[in-house]
Amino acid sequence: MIMAAMDPDMKLLGLWCSPFSKRVEIALCLKGLPYDYIEEDIQNKSPELLKCNPVHKKVPVLVRDGKPIAESLVILEYIDEMWNDKLAILPEQPYERAMARFWARFIDEKCLPSIWKAFWGPENEQVRAEKEARDNLNALEKELEGKKFFGGTSIGYLDIVANFIAYWLDAIQKAAGKKLLTKESFPLLSKWKDDFIACKVVKENLPPWERLVAYYQIRIEAAKASKYEENNKTN
């Protein structure tokens, strides 16, 4: 634990149920880096979070020697570059790195919003969002052809970025009683999901299953209630 002595001041502002926050935890664990974890109350954000990420006011924020870094994809690259003598997170070759970054952006900008909309979007848009979400998952399914992980034979950047699809999506599906991703429709993603979650470093950095499902059940009920109110207002 040489890094412990070299980095007495590394902390992560995170949230137990945030896949973005967990991305950073997985990366730090993959590199074997010690850090202090500070759980944020997202309903009542700490002055430290607001100071460290005034632009987005969101977790995760990694603070090293007093200098904050926000945005999970930015933090992952930072960790990989800062500790480049340890297990690599991004691929080595520029073209493979570019592909990993392209698909990471795809997950954050296309895939997750479409899944979100399919479960929480306005009712009249849910069917279209479901179709879109399936198309997006299908693009990722194709990326897995001939590979165990997105990163090849072991997990890497894109697997970490896709963590939501491996675990959170299942919790949402269970809470909502609706299925987007099944073994039948996405055999490669389903296999990947199991392999990803089976990795020690991932398993140790997932939120408790029952608590996560309960969390999403509450969110789904709250969304229904607010839609009901909205309808009563406008009708």
Add this chain to the structure above:
Amino acid sequence: MIMAAMDPDMKLLGLWCSPFSKRVEIALCLKGLPYDYIEEDIQNKSPELLKCNPVHKKVPVLVRDGKPIAESLVILEYIDEMWNDKLAILPEQPYERAMARFWARFIDEKCLPSIWKAFWGPENEQVRAEKEARDNLNALEKELEGKKFFGGTSIGYLDIVANFIAYWLDAIQKAAGKKLLTKESFPLLSKWKDDFIACKVVKENLPPWERLVAYYQIRIEAAKASKYEENNKTN
């Protein structure tokens, strides 16, 4: 021009008026890399563009040895990593690289959409969007304190990413007869803008001013006409 012999097959699918496309051209020129430029007709996308970027179907796409890379920020990183023996585009140190990436994402995800909305958004949202756009520009103004360029003493990744603010925004302001960014309100950004555009490699890679203003005038008129139609439909 050793690279010319080594890279007979590098081409860029671009669009004359796209700041995203021009980012890549500036980066290729900064590195002194030869490439073939192929102008896309965005109303009638080429089979090559659809094949190279089936996910987003957008320019720019850099194709090297038959392998396509899409998304301007991904391409910039690729160019910098692939030709890391030439003038660096990203900063050297991990923390500065993280900051450059953070602000690049901020420009694409917050700043540009708010500016867009301030000019093209629904009329009842334009005032709020203008306020948001000014706040976002203000965050960038602060980033320039004590620096000539975002990259320090010479242009780098973040300057290239901010090219829209240096040139396109002025053209839109002229076409719309409305000002967001002025010397008085953003003195540092205004000075940066002039310095950025004065760089030889930038100047050579900007769309012709009059043509760009005319292009936006047409877009503004079209947006007004479609809003007028929309209003007539709903009223």
